[in-house]
Amino acid sequence: MNIVDRNLDKEENLAAARDPWHADPAESAFDTLQSSPTGLSVIEAEARLKIYGGNRLRPAKDKSxxxxxxxxxxxxxxxxxxxxxxxxxxxxxxxxxxxxxxxxxxxxxxxxxxxxxxxxxxNAIRQLLSHHATVKRDGQFITLPAEQLVPGDVVLLQSGDKVPADLRLFKSRELRIDEAMLTGESLPVDKNTHAVAAQAVIGDRKCMAFSGTLVTYGQGQGVVVATGEKTEIGRISHLLREVPMxxxxxxxxxxxxxxxxxxxxxxxxxxxxxxxxxxxxxxxxxxxxxxxxxxxxxxxxxxx
Incomplete structure (x- = not known):
């Protein structure tokens, strides 16, 4: 079975399971995404990019x-x-x-x-996304356009970074993230790697980092679990586009x-x-x- 076929199977499995990433250990996320803390290879990432598409939000259908x-x-x-x-x-x-x-x-x-x-x-929601990301490819951290991220990528977060996709954290060192854009919480949230209840609201998912939010302190690493329209900010953008007048x-x-x-x-x-x-x-x-x-x-x- 080639890489594209395996990725097609992965996409179908993820769509069917739709695991609550915050409720499972980080190791489970790696198993589901067929990844590891060493990240993806360049070839595997390119194949997944063809399957999942770019990490971007679709523009709204503007009236002339x-x-x-x-x-x-x-x-x-x-x-x-x-x-x-x-x-x-x-x-x-x-x-x-x-x-x-x-x-x-x-x-x-x-x-x-x-x-x-x-x-x-x-349309300003699309400007909230990060333009670049520090990603581990072939075991080495490199800087790439955030649009090239795919599920299974390992991303490094540092103070001042915008989170480029939805991540399940597996390393955290005094990591704090400002999630006001999603939750309205005025203070940065202390992050960790511990799983929480499946019913936990976004603000209580301490083991997750969400696309578009801002790292205010510390460092962390996470595996990409959702990109583009599948992220939390992507769902908000989709709802705003589809809501009837x-x-x-x-x-x-x-x-x-x-x-x-x-x-x-x-x-x-x-x-x-x-x-x-x-x-x-x-x-x-x-x-x-x-x-x-x-x-x-x-x-x-x-x-x-």
Missing amino acids: ALTRFLAQFNNVLIYVLLGSGLVTLLLGHWVDSGVIFGVVLINALIGFIQEGKAEEAL LTTPLLRQMSTFGKWLSAAIGIVAAATFIFGVVVRGYPLGEMLLAAVGLAVAGIPEGLP
């Missing part, structure tokens, strides 16, 4: 800037304002139509900028209110127009402009 901008106009109140602006434009009232379209454009720009900042915050009760109520308000404004504006033209005999153009002014005045421009 044009799509995000046009989405800001998808609101019933905006439709009313755009219709009012179009009517005033057709009547030749350039200043009035310019003011209406200006309000709509400013509202859309504000929403576009806010949504862009939210997407930038999600939720509508809060407040937004639902605002949407319903906007529809009722638009209908009420339309009825009142139409009634005013008909009353002025039919009953009072006012000119058609003046009453049309009055109806538009009433519609625009009745819409709170900040609500959309």
Whole structure:
């Protein structure tokens, strides 16, 4: 059986077992990953890289800037304002139509900028990963791009390093790691090599070092148990990408209110127009402009 075939079997076994690495001794992790404290050979690591893929997070599927901008106009109140602006434009009232379209454009720009900042915050997760790692290959520690790490690699951690992948620690010397990005804990966590309960939460898994966290003191060594999307930070990134757009009760109520308000404004504006033209005999153009002014005045421009 060649190396690629053996690695395929390993990937299938790991996917089926999904061992809680923190609940088993480090020796068990080495056995499961078919590795050892001396690390992997260069040939074995290259073969595993083809199987597991690079140690990186997939970028989010960003909507184009044009799509995000046009989405800001998808609101019933905006439709009313755009219709009012179009009517005033057709009547030749350039200043009035310019003011209406200006309000709509400013509202859309504000929403576009806010949504862009939210997407930038999600993409910032990818920047939390380490760019380099000290890895033992063929029995010697070398520095490699973190993207080349594979399960079974042995990684050296030192003060100031970012953890490049999820590791099961098997050596620790006064090792402390800042895990605030995952747990919110303000103080660095003292790490050791002892197994903990399978039900332990992330903050209590003292024998684990998680990708993207920062080594603040001491040294340690660990075997890579997860890379890329399989790491804890990778799962968070995946959840953020896949979570559906939720509508809060407040937004639902605002949407319903906007529809009722638009209908009420339309009825009142139409009634005013008909009353002025039919009953009072006012000119058609003046009453049309009055109806538009009433519609625009009745819409709170900040609500959309």
